[in-house]
Amino acid sequence: MSHLDESMQGGGRPRPTLGNFLYSKTFRTFAAQIVMAVIVLMAGLFLYRNIIDNLNAQNIATGFGFLEQDAQFDIGETAIRYDASDSYARAFLVGLLNTLIVSAAGIVLATVLGFAVGFARVSSNWLLSKVATGYVEIVRNIPVILQVIFWAVVLRNLPNARNAMDFYGLVFLTNRGLSFTVPSANPVHEIMGLAFAAGIVLAIIGSYLARRHREKTGKYIDMLWPSLGLIFGLPALVWLAGGAPTALSIPVLKGFNFKGGATISPEFTALLVGIALYASGFIAEIVRAGLQATPRGQVEAARSIGLKPRFVMRYVVLPQALRVIVPPLTSQYVSLMKNSSIAVIVGYPDLVNIGNTVMNQTGQAVEAIAVMMLVYLTISIVTSTLMNFYNRLVAIKER
């Protein structure tokens, strides 16, 4: 209401009477919005009531009570412990985690590939830039669903487990997936993970301090090697301190499949590669646009004062390019995450795949779809919010 009051106290206005108030633009705008909100709410309420009444009239179960019932079906890939006696809610959680895993891996892969190809597109090397252009045109112009199916078919036609492609007896590639040797489970690994995270945090703090130092004194401290040392050195130290465990878990063909080691399923790989390559084409174009948005003169000026190429990129081109890159990159990330729902086609147990099963077991389509929509909405909004936050960091500071 405060802006209403302000407008009514405005300078050269006539004395506020009821008539004036009703005809004031402020009131009209405000009233129109209220009316619109009420209509939207009522339409929503009407649809909701209509669904509930119809379902009740047909004796169809409604409500979210089913989430606590036993799911009674199994899931192929689970990030957390799950079996058929767990609840539907937990099955949804398994699906959500699988969606997050493939999305996160997809975002990393698409970003790395996209940036590499984007840089290659503006490279002065003719062959490299043409190859990059060809890549972009191919991955960008084939529907993502076809790309996912293509990779699924390619992976399915790899040799079977008994005729596995064998890489030094440590890595095996079959149509059941990629099985590879990993260090045997050891409590030291968890601490190494923590050390890795700590290394990243310390490297960020170090770089920040180095920049402050440079801004104060003008002296440049190269943090590249110290940062890498922190990120990889700390876990290595922990490993040594933990007695340097070297036991390996090697995949061995037992019965139908490889046991031991770690396995990446073909469904996951097909989906990941399909959605990540597709997104990388768009990201490459976004990166190219960003790089080309930096005026050439600035690059030439930077070179002429003798900056190393790495620093030209780091301190002249990228800060300006990122302002152009980040906003469209955000929508690429969000759409990649939503594209992961193509999983149903290849059989990766993502949220939609599991939601479909739940919907069919319980028959509660409205509720199951509502759960899926809510979850996608939430992860999309969180992704956008994080990226908007990052955008504010790299955007031009207007004070």
Added chain:
Amino acid sequence: MISIYKSMLSCVTVAATLAATAAYADSGDTLATVKERGELLCGVHPARHGFAAPDSQGNWAGLEADFCRAIAAAIFGDASKVRFVALSSQQRFPAIQSGEVDVLVRNVTATLGRDTALGLNFAPPIFYTGTGFLVHADSGVETIKDLDGATICVAPGSTTERNVAQIFASRGMEYTPVVIENNKQLVDAYVTGRCDALTKDKAALPGVRAYDTTDPKEHVLLPGIFSKEPLAPAVRQGDDQWYDLVKWVVYATFNAEELGVTAENADEMKGSNDVDIQSLLGTTGDYGAKLGLDEDWAYNIVTQVGNYAEIYNRHFGPESATPLDRDLNTLWVDGGLLYGFPIK
């Protein structure tokens, strides 16, 4: 200001349109609706050879497709007045609930959960089957026990998905499910060896072997049936007359076989002295009128579609592309489960 009114107006229009279209799902007089429409909307499987699948001429062929025709024959005296609506396993229940189809004859296993929570009523089962497994012939798998640790291809949202979990858990065995919605992709995953076994209702597997694999000899059906899957036509709750009609169409095909009435001899049988045959063919009593149909409703079913044995043999008989032992799907007098209630 005008733009505000305009947007308000558009908002009201949207709301009004929603109100107009969000009509009550029709649960009342299905028979009258069907008669008025002039055709039956029948929900079927998109491609399950033997049950419902388009043949080489694009006509729907299969046991379930024929039961759709039998219902149409009973109502219209014309078995061709059916519009087949192909439904995926995810779409099938919303489709029958919302009134998109009049009856669902789509490999639906009758279960208590579906009968109650889904608001459905099940007519008598038209096919008794159970979970079966198709395995690669060269894998050396001979019984279910050999599948410990196997990877199993299964379609989502079916009772099969639950059965596999139960079958393996109860035997203390492990497996990895690969769940793919698209049937083509699912079968392809099995055929290329991504999975050690493909599991479906056993009656569906001969069709897969005959039509979807490159060499049917490379695949064998595991012996045994591992669950109870009574496949039954389903209708919405709340319309008893329609439910009765579908139920008695099914019984009529059973009774016709039991009484020896076939498509060929039906005319001749009309002159029979047997009162059961007379009741079936409408020469005695007013049983058609009791169902809201013509008196020759069952006569039309038998002459245009056939009795149960004729329908079965057309799609699963020794001469068919997907031969399958009748097994449980024989009349009660032959030791099977088909038992038509008397038309009296």
